[in-house]
Amino acid sequence: MSEQLARALAAMLHRSASLLPARRRHWAEAVAAEAAQMSAGLPRLRWLAGGLWLVAREASMARRIGYGLGVAAVAAAAVWTMWLSWRTNSAADPENVTDRARVLAGAAALIVLPWVGRRRGWFGPPGSSITMRLLRVAGCAAICALGVSIVRNDRHAGINGVLGYGKFSWLHELAGLAFLALALAGPALMKARWQQLDEPARWSIGVVAGVTAFFLLPIQLLAACSAALVLAGTSRRSPARPATLTVGASIGVATGLIMWWLATILGELGGAWFLLMPMAALLAGFPAGLASGWLLSGDEDPQRLRAARIRQGQLGGAAAGAVCGLVLTAIFIGIGVMLLIGPLAGMAGGACGGAISADHRRWFRPGRSQAAEAASGSVT
């Protein structure tokens, strides 16, 4: 029995070696070649299982499977959103058509998300730490969930036009999408096409297009910006440390849930929520900035360390505010503006927290932990 199993494992090892890049396949063959030295039974099975583990590690199987699952989840979210949207009321209603057109555009955007996230540049590839990858997946999943939540709300409430306002107009939709695309991709495309165009001019065009798109398709622009923020924040180029993003995201989620709990207790407060929610993002930013700044240590010049801590504080606060805004938007549909106000208010709170922790003495202790070394490296 064990011999049969060993033969099966050896065959699996030979076959799975093809998953490795050509220059690494000999490592799997090396393990298989040594298996004959082990006595039959458990020792040989263990040896061959170790070889399969080697292949799984070297072929980045966990990453491949995770990426495949992520793409499948995004595709499923896109299909589900479209299905929910199509189940709404009569297609004769112009506002239903508006929703459907917008859902289709949103689904198309979701499908290009994994592609954008893998390209080398501002948005990709993802940071090398597992934290950055998890945060990226969680952030994209949250934005997908927000899209589904909006469409579900639209369906259950029987209110059309939640995704937008006014009467349906193809001209309006197409112009909004064109300005949105120009705002997102314009500066990079102009840089590639017209190299003589200086940077301020390129960015000015992008900003003007973005402001125009905001007036035409506000929620779509904010959702696209949130996705861009998630990708940029977790990319290899990101100035934010994994600890900063983890602290910010955790505090943001907690604050959003506290606000939801308060809403269930306090009930209808009307316009007061529009004041309380930005306040919540600001307050969430403060402890996030405090913790993010404090977690950064180093043996560098104190002035540089102080500046780096304030910067991490701002980033941690922005992350907390952005996540808080996302949670609040998902819970209280209709206040999509929190996607914009959240990160800004959080950053302001984070700057205050970071400034306080920057003056707190916490010296680098060499060899204490790898995290301390990494922190020291990020200051330089």
Add this chain to the structure above:
Amino acid sequence: MPPRTTFSPQTLAILAALADRPSEARHGYDLARQTGLKSGTLYPILVRLADRGLVEARWEEDQPQGRPRRHLYRLTTDGLAAAAAARAAAPAPAVATARRRVATPRRLAGERS
């Protein structure tokens, strides 16, 4: 650039085993027997060491009778320097662990003599 001196105890054990007989090319089973490491730990470390240019890996040149050709490993010049530097720089417990592993090899269950 000075050679890297911080390694895990398992890597230290492999470096120590290879540095014991630097001129001799060792095979994976031999290293596993001497260090007590399992194949799932041993080979990923050998891959990393080879990637860094610390270990040279090659196949046996002649086809032996009755068994497949073996993959052989030997420290490069950089590997020897890194092993010496790592031994000198490693904290006492890590060196002790690595030496104990090398000095008193754990017998792999069911190994052939």
